[in-house]
Amino acid sequence: MPGLLLGDIAPNFEAETTCGRIKFHEFLGDSWGILFSHPRDYTPVCTTELGRAAQLYPEFEKRGVRMIALSIDSVRDHHGWNKDINAYNGDEPVDTLPFPMIADDKRDLAIALGMLDPDERDSSGMPLTARAVFIFGPDKRLKLSILYPATTGRNFDEILRVVDSLQLTSKHKVATPVDWQQGDRVMVLPNIPEEEASKLFPRGVYTKSLPSGKSYLRYTPQPKDC
Structure with a gap:
């Protein structure tokens, strides 16, 4: 099945969205970006996910990340569903979210990006879109992908944590260990000699x-951006 691999450049597709027609590269600009897909409008798990994504939108915006969703229904359906999503959050039931939603009613993008879930089908027997998460860097290359089955909701707090790790490690020669959170100590990359490490990380x-007896577990306080 076609799809994206880490390091691939995002396809510069055109699509209709709840905020008008877009070209994907123009939409991303020089920003980080997240494209996340949904199996169908007016479905329960998707409603909870998009509600949480809308709540966390200011946090993603603070990190310079542009968000865009995709679902295999029309723009008209998306607008109606957005009212339910906002109402689920306890907000005014307006027909837009803080980010656009792509209309992929012919599944063209879902197929091209490898988003279909072969085990989950609609009433007509067509495969539903899986819960894909694609994170792109400012160079428009794929930095991370996560693919959940249609039956499992995502953790958007985890996606935010992943963004923090990707942005940190793109600037500094470090890696983030298991369960890392913003502000925790990080790991020095194994290929950095001791002498270089002491210069790169003056905080120790x-x-x-x-x-x-191998010295491969090396920690340093999280580097601070100037």
């Missing part, structure tokens, strides 16, 4: 002693 490098 801590090396954990291990039975193997």
Whole structure:
């Protein structure tokens, strides 16, 4: 099945959205971007996901991330569904969200991007769109992809955490360990010699002693951006 691999440049598709017609590269501009897909309008799990995405929109905006959703229904359906999503959040039931939603009623984009879930089908037997998450860097290359089945809702707090990690590690020669959160210590990359590490990380490098005697677990406080 066609799809995107890490490092691939985002296709510059054109699409109708709840905010008008877009060209994807123009929409992204020089920003980070997140494209996330949904199986269908007026479905329960998707409603909760989009509600949470709308709540977290200011946090993504603060990080310079442009958000855009996709669902396999029409713009008209999207506008009606957006009222329900806003009402679910306890907000005024207006027909738009803080970000656009792509209309992919012919599944063209879902197929091209490898978003279909072969195990979940609609009443006519057509495969539903899976819950894909694509994160693109300012260079428009795919930095991360996560693919959930249609039956499992996403954790948008985790997606926000991933953005923090991607943005941090794009600027500094570090990696983020398991369960890392913003402000936690990070790991020095294994290919950086000790002398270089001490210059790169003036706040100090801590090396954990291990039975193997190998010095590969090296930690440093999270670098601060100037």
